[in-house]
Amino acid sequence: MYSEKVMDHFMNPRNVGEIENASGVGTVGNAKCGDIMRMYLDIDDNGIINDVKFKTFGCGAAVATSSMATELVKGKTIQQALEVTNKAVMEALDGLPPVKVHCSLLAEEAIHAALWDYAEKH
Amino acid sequence: MYSEKVMDHFMNPRNVGEIENASGVGTVGNAKCGDIMRMYLDIDDNGIINDVKFKTFGCGAAVATSSMATELVKGKTIQQALEVTNKAVMEALDGLPPVKVHCSLLAEEAIHAALWDYAEKH
Ligand code: FES
Numbered sequence: 001m002y003s004e005k006v007m008d009h010f011m012n013p014r015n016v017g018e019i020e021n022a023s024g025v026g027t028v029g030n031a032k033c034g035d036i037m038r039m040y041l042d043i044d045d046n047g048i049i050n051d052v053k054f055k056t057f058g059c060g061a062a063v064a065t066s067s068m069a070t071e072l073v074k075g076k077t078i079q080q081a082l083e084v085t086n087k088a089v090m091e092a093l094d095g096l097p098p099v100k101v102h103c104s105l106l107a108e109e110a111i112h113a114a115l116w117d118y119a120e121k122h
Numbered sequence: 123m124y125s126e127k128v129m130d131h132f133m134n135p136r137n138v139g140e141i142e143n144a145s146g147v148g149t150v151g152n153a154k155c156g157d158i159m160r161m162y163l164d165i166d167d168n169g170i171i172n173d174v175k176f177k178t179f180g181c182g183a184a185v186a187t188s189s190m191a192t193e194l195v196k197g198k199t200i201q202q203a204l205e206v207t208n209k210a211v212m213e214a215l216d217g218l219p220p221v222k223v224h225c226s227l228l229a230e231e232a233i234h235a236a237l238w239d240y241a242e243k244h
Binding site: 001002010033034035036056057058059060061062097099100 | 123124132155156157158178179180181182183184219221222
């Protein structure tokens with residue numbers, strides 16, 4: 001049902017946690033399943049995402065996509081991070097079952113919300 | 123949104139793992155969200171559940187209810203374990219938001235499936 005990469009990122013999720021005094025924080029909820037996610041970004045003066053952490057109450061698919069998404073935006077510019085879609089994240093994970101695609105949206109939405117929070121503060 | 127007990131069992135889930143050569147194993151899926159769970163029971167000659175472990179790909183609510191459910195059936199007889207409903211588990215957790223009630227069904231169904239597996243083998 002799940003690819004090896006999904007299982008790897010579910011069993012050993014990368015970048016779980018919080019960032020104190022983060023440059024941007026995004027919290028989103030998923031109406032379909034009621035799950036929530038929070039994404040923390042640390043962005044330097046050159047607009048580079050130096051660090052990113054997430055916390056979620058979501059399922060294994062939400063954990064795996066967030067883990068992969070944080071890996072994909074780390075070290076990138078804000079513009080590059082905005083181009084990391086949930087489609088790109090799912091491809092990097094070798095796919096997700098259709099019923100779990102809505103879970104992958106949490107990561108994309110939380111990153112966008114955190115970038116928006118950063119933009120509003122600067 | 124979530125009670126302290128739910129957060130406690132989500133952050134520090136009890137009885138996560140597998141039991142080798144378990145007396146009964148139950149695997150169930152949740153049609154609503156596509157999540158899966160497996161429950162392992164170790165039942166002694168007197169019909170007492172000596173040990174119980176679970177693994178799930180489900181969300182935080184699924185983790186918390188499974189964790190609480192395993193605590194409630196451990197040390198109990200098969201008959202007593204059958205009486206641990208998802209309603210009892212939710213009450214022990216001080217409730218769950220309505221949108222997450224379907225998640226709590228995974229634990230009850232997985233325990234029943236594992237007891238059924240045990241009964242078929244004996
Ligand atoms: S949303 Fe699937 S188990 Fe909770």
